Amino acid sequence: MPFNIGLSGLNAAQADLQTTGNNVSNSGTTGFKRSRAEFGDVFAQSFGGISQTAIGSGTRLQAVTQQFSQGRTEFTENGLDLAIDGEGFFVLNDQGSTVYTRAGEFQVNRDGFLENNQGQQLQGYPPQNPNTTDPDFNTGQLGDIRLQTGDAPPQATSQIEALVNLRSDAEAPEDDFDLTDPDTYNFSSSLTVYDSLGTARDATVYFVKGDGNREWTAHVGLDDGTDPYGSFDLEFDGSGALSSVDPEPAQVTVPTAALGNGAEPLVFEMDFDGTTQYGGDFSVNDLNQDGFASGRLTGVDIDSSGVVFARFTNGQSSVLGQVAMANFRNPQGLEQLGNNNWAETFAAGDRQLGAPGTSNLGTIQAGALEASNVDIAQELVNLITAQRNFQANAQTISTADQVTQTIINIR
Template sequence: MPFNIGLSGLNAAQADLQTTGNNVSNSGTTGFKRSRAEFGDVFAQSFGGISQTAIGSGTRLQAVTQQFSQGRTEFTENGLDLAINGEGFFVLNDQGSTAYTRAGEFQVNRDGFLVNNQGQQLQGYPPQDPNTADPNFNTGQLEDIRLQTGAAPPNATTSVEALLNLRSDAEPPPEEPFNLNEPDTYNFSTSLTLYDSLGTARDASIYFVKGEEVGQWAAHVAVDGVADDTPYELTFDGSGSIESVDRIPPEVFVEFDNGANPLEFEIDFGGTTQYGGDFAVNDLNQDGFASGRLTGVDIDDSGVVFARFTNGQSTVLGQVAMANFTNPQGLEQLGNNNWAETFAAGEPVFAAPGTGNLGTIQSGALEASNVDIAQELVNLITAQRNFQANAQTISTADQVTQTIINIR
């Protein structure tokens, strides 16, 4: 019996050493969670035995459990590196099966999918409308996140906002009728760039002509040097605020010969004033843009993936999905920083980062291993002494046995 007790102690100390050694070897592994060897005492007692005099039969390894405490955040220069601040796991598509990980070392493969270094594809929620500033996501559908690597489509100008000040003391121009090539036929002018349906930039100008009546102005629009026949009629009240804007139809219609659709846009003069100061352009903007090339990808703390383009626009590509379990320690370790769901872990709960009990995402960072090297070195010393002490138990039992055998 003493030999068995000592042998069980040796096995337990050996398991403790191996567990600690595995922790130490993975101290630099991204997203690694340290393990702890857990032991239980062994009692062999027959029915009706006296428990007060029962002697234990040693120890045995009950479980090696992982400790899912937060690892420190290490910042990198790669925007596709992701760290989880809080609970939860990234969801991966491993050739049709699902795996879970805390390691956020992602990159773009040849097909544009976000993958880890094992080629497993990061899962997310698709946007319902990628062209809106604050899109909603289809959280009932998981799919592989794919980056748009082609050119972003252009958008034709449909509206122009003009915030200007027209001098109240301006006189009607000395010559008429209006001619954009004759400066004496208008008072002021300003210009901006518009875009047709193919993304071609078009030069547009607005010419302002003071009317004969007080507070009346005409705004003539020209695109690519060709003036529209119908001007905007602006009327201001005695306080210098816009009173009315008349034009039938209200939209400017321009046709091109490059195959683009006709350009149809409306100018909003609602913020234009007629004060005593100089002519001033306070703001002049439009909603069109040219096509653009991909310049980068941004991921915010809620997991929303944005693609940035050279035309200053951004497109929502999806939202990173996360999963959590009732008992993460029940997950099956697959290696390569991955886990698989089990009955003991419970059913996975999928949701967006930052919702429920899920943590947020830090882009450009990685979660380091939660191994404390100093603590593990102390554990090594303790396990080594436990091994030596149990070896001494066997040695002592052997000496006792030899003494008994040598009795004559």
């Protein structure tokens, strides 16, 4: 019996050494979770035996459980590296099978999909309105996240906001308005607008003082045209505030023929709200429009909620998807698959899917990786302890052998 007890102790110490050695060997593995060997005593007792005098029969390995504590966050120079701060797992598509990981080392493959170094594709939710900044996602549809690599479509100008101050003491020009003759208007200001093909156009707003003290006319011209494409009468009250615009809405229409590139007619409204007639100098407080040209992809950003944004050279961005995360009631029940992957099991409980930062799911840190949660100092101490346990159990066997040898040598 002492031999069996000592042997069980040797086996237990060896299992402890192997578990600790596996932890040490994975101290540099991204997203690795250290394991702990758990033991139980062996106690054999026959029916009717006396427990007060019964002796145990050694020990045995009950389980090797992973410890899902948070690893430290290490920042990298790769914007597609993702670290989870909190609970949860990334969801991966492994050739039709679903696996889970804490390792967020991702890159873009030749087809534009986000995948890890095993070729497993990151799963997420598609946007309900692609190519926009609309943050609404179809959370009922889980699929591969794909980065858009084509040009972002242009947007034609639909509105110009003109917020200016017109000098109240300006004098009306003597001649009729001619946009090619600066003597026929008082002030002007230009900005860039865009047609339906994203071609940039120079638009100019000309302001002409009317015969009345509170009357002005705004003419809108485009590029090198000789005639305005829209003219609007502005009237101010005695305090200098804009009281009326005629016609309303102040709409400008540039026909396709005038654009010369086959674009759709350029139609936009002029918004003069906030324009004033004060005694100060002419000033342009705000003159902007809502159109933009086409753009090429310059980069991809992922925020803490897992929303993937594409940035383009035209200053615009669009939502490509949202990273999905999963969690389980008992993560220690997950099946280890190797390569930093786990598979769901009955013991782990039902899978809970959601967006990062919701429910009990953690948030995402882009440009960073979660390091192994192995504490080398603690593991080295564990190695010493396991070694001592092994030596002590070996001594138990050696002592039992000496006792047995003594009995055999009795004459």
